[in-house]
Amino acid sequence: MIEHGREELVGFQDLGLSNALLKAVKEAGYESPSLVQAAAIPILLSGSDLIGQAQTGTGKTAAFALPLLASIDCKLKQPQLLVLTPTRELALQVAESIQTYAKHLPDLQVLPVYGGQGMETQLRRLRRGVQVIVGTPGRVQDHLRRGTLDLSALRSLVLDEADEMLRMGFLEEVEIILEETPSERQTALFSATMPSQIKRIAQRFLRDPEHVSIASKTATVATIRQRYVAVTGYNKLEALTRLLEVEPFEAMLIFVRTRSSTVNLAHKLEARGFAASPLSGELSQDARQRTVDRLKQGKVDIIICTDVAARGLDVERVSHVVNYDIPADPESYVHRIGRTGRAGREGQAILFVARRERRLLKLIERTTRQPIERMTVPSGAQIGQQRIEELKSLIQDTLKDNDLGFYEALVERHVDELWQAGETGVNERSVAAAMIYLHQQQRPLIVPERNLEDQERGRGQRAKRLSSEQARGFRLDVGSRHGLEVKHVVGCIANEAGLPSEQIGKIKIHEDYSTVELPADLSRDLIDHLGRAWVCGRQLNVTLIGPRREDGGKRGQLPGKPTKLGGLSDRAKGKRGQSKREQTESATKTASKKKRTKSGKGSKKPRKKGAAARVSSTKRKRAKKT
Structure with a gap:
């Protein structure tokens, strides 16, 4: 057994990796291997x-991914490396890291498979051919049961966070998957602890394994103040923008989970007036260095980054680290917030925590042995006061640094003209107020109050249920014939939007579609995100219907034409948001009607009027008598 508690002075070039992998490692910002990587x-x-035996955050993803990628045949379009993880978040994180390391391996494809994503999406990728699968035990077993995942060419298998899979009850699925893999495969098992069940798995499925144990580093720097915000998913972006307005900072790193999130969040912040740049593993080394240089030089103050992209990032002026997406483990948290509080300066670490992530918060506190204090999202009054102070400072600087004689004369002349026109209530103060109003239209000084926080409930307290006044109806493009049940709708909305069940209103499931009531103040971004989610092999394609009726209609009746907000456009979906089946039925009826009209069959002759009608009736009666 190899035990490591101190750094070894070796470089990646000393470990026997190929040039393609070494190039990717260098571009990812790695300078030297961590203890677990070197071992x-x-x-x-x-x-x-x-x-x-190592925690996540010690660099163990690279420790198994780099050497196992070296054995993959990129020309063979079959799964050759399978990594099992306990959660979809970790699966996505590991898949992204492997893709980063494999960027110079031609035609190598990595596919994350997990529950909650449409099966059809994964099936398309599998049919095209992938060499690396990163997945959760439940979904991998589901593919094996359906016969959609062929592991006959598998060369390597990794059990990542095996003790966490045990805790979550996945051990039976793991054993079933291991039994379906070739016996001559290479296997790596990583676990922070080694309970008896994990040892039994190792004894049964591993062949004469080498043991590596890495001492955990979980101490946080004393100069970093740590706080967290309890916030629901659909209020997350607004909570962040309010913090950016009120919290004084020099430079800030905002951590998210995926590469696409770095770009999306940077765009959303820029649309709200904050200059931000994305930093992810897909950037070239030159582009990455330019972004880091801009941060060092003060040309940009906000960087949105992933864990992989932030490796080796050391910028002294970073005063704040914000964990917008909570890290999957305590050590990743320690690595993230270690980017601030450098050179003896005080740093600030802020963690966003949704209700379903409270377990991770407690785990971080327990592992680091430090409490994380709760902070409140700035109120509307605080935002307004901050904007007033900024405006006052801007006015003072303008008065001090500029010759305003021309503008003073302009104001006086305008007031005189208004008086001559009979507007005797106007003075210089009124004009100044009007100018401030116009100047602040995009950033009003009076900000409405909104409770953005996820309120913790004491024992015995019930959450406030969604009222009819607060609800709006939404249509989902999935129904009973697709296998949809109420639990699927609740689970998807809770996971994708971070909404508690009390904020999900009436759900009606029809054959081809469903309706659900959700809070009226959901952001467009969140609705678009929901619209792209998949349930029962169908994309939700969320459309807005409207609020409950207030005109005496039945409770839960949802009037109004649907307005497209998420997923496919109205044009792509068809007339008035019809499903494909509805479009087909409508087209068939129209074609049939045209055919009858053309052939004359089934068409009615024009009705005769007056005397002509009576004559015709008499003729018919005579014909019957005859």
Whole structure:
């Protein structure tokens, strides 16, 4: 057994990796291997099985990914490396990291598979061919049961965070998956702890494994003040923008989970008046360095980044680290917030926590042995006061640094003209107020109050249910014939939007579609995000219907034409948001009607009027008698 508690002075070039992998490592910002990387990479390159006792955040993803990627045949379009993780968040994170390391390996494809994503999306990727699968045990087993995942060419398998999979009850699925893989595969098992069930798995499925144990580093810097915000998913962006307005900072790193999130969040902040740049693993080394240089030089103050992209990032002026997406483990949290509080300066770390993530918050506090204090989202009054102070400062600087004689004369002349026109209530103060009003239209000084926080409930308290006045109706493009049940709708909305069940109103499931009532103040961004989610193999394509009727209609009746907000456009969906089945039925009826009209069959002759009608009736009666 190899135990490591101190850094070894080796470089990645000393570990036996290929030039393509070394180039990717350098571009990702890695300078030297971590303890677990230095110990595990040579073992896995030799083809031996491995048991690694190390926390996430110690660099173990690179420790197994780099050597196992070296054995993959990129020309073979079949899964050759399978990584099992306990959560979809970790699956996405690991898949992104592997994609970063494999960027110079031609035609290598990485696919994350997890529940909550449409099965059809994963099936399309599998049919095209992928070499690396990163997935949760439940979804991987589902593919094996359906026969849609062929592991006959598998060369390597990794159990990541095995003890967490045990805690979540996935061990049976893990054993079933291991039994479906070739016996001659190479296996790596990583676990922070080694309970008896994990040892039993190792004894049964690993062949003469090497053992590596890495001492955990979980101490946080004393100069960093740590706080958290309890916030629901649909209020997350507004909570962040309010913090940016009120919290004084020099430079800020905002951590998100995926590469696409870096770009999306940067665009959303820029639309709200904050200059922000994305930093992710897909950037070239030159582009990454330009972004870091701009941060160092003060040309940009906000960077949106992933864990991989922030490796090796050391900028002294970073005063704040914001965990917009909570990290998957305590050590990642420690690594993230360690980017501030440098050179003896005080740093600020802020963590966004949704209700379903409270367990991770407690785990971080327990592991770091430090409490994280709760902070409140700035109120509308605080935002307004901050804007007033900024305006006053701007006015004072303008008065001090500029010759305003021309503008003073302009104001006096305008007031005189208004008096001559009979507007005797106008004076210089009124004109100044009007100018401030016009100047602040995009950033009003009076900000409405909104409770953006996820309120913690004491024992026995019930959450406030969604009232009819607060609700709006939404249409979902999935129904009973697709296998939809109420629990699927609630689960998807809770996971994708971070809404508690009490904020999900009446759900009606029809054959081809469903309706659900949600809070009226949901942001467009969140509705668009929901519209792209998949349930029962269908994309939701959320459309707005309207509020409950207040005109005496039945309770829960939802009037109004649907307004497209998420997923496919109205034009792509068809007339008035019809489903494909509805479009087909409508087209068939129209074609049939045209055919009858053309052939004359089924068409009625014009009705005769007056005497002509009576004559015709008499003729018919005579014909019957005859």
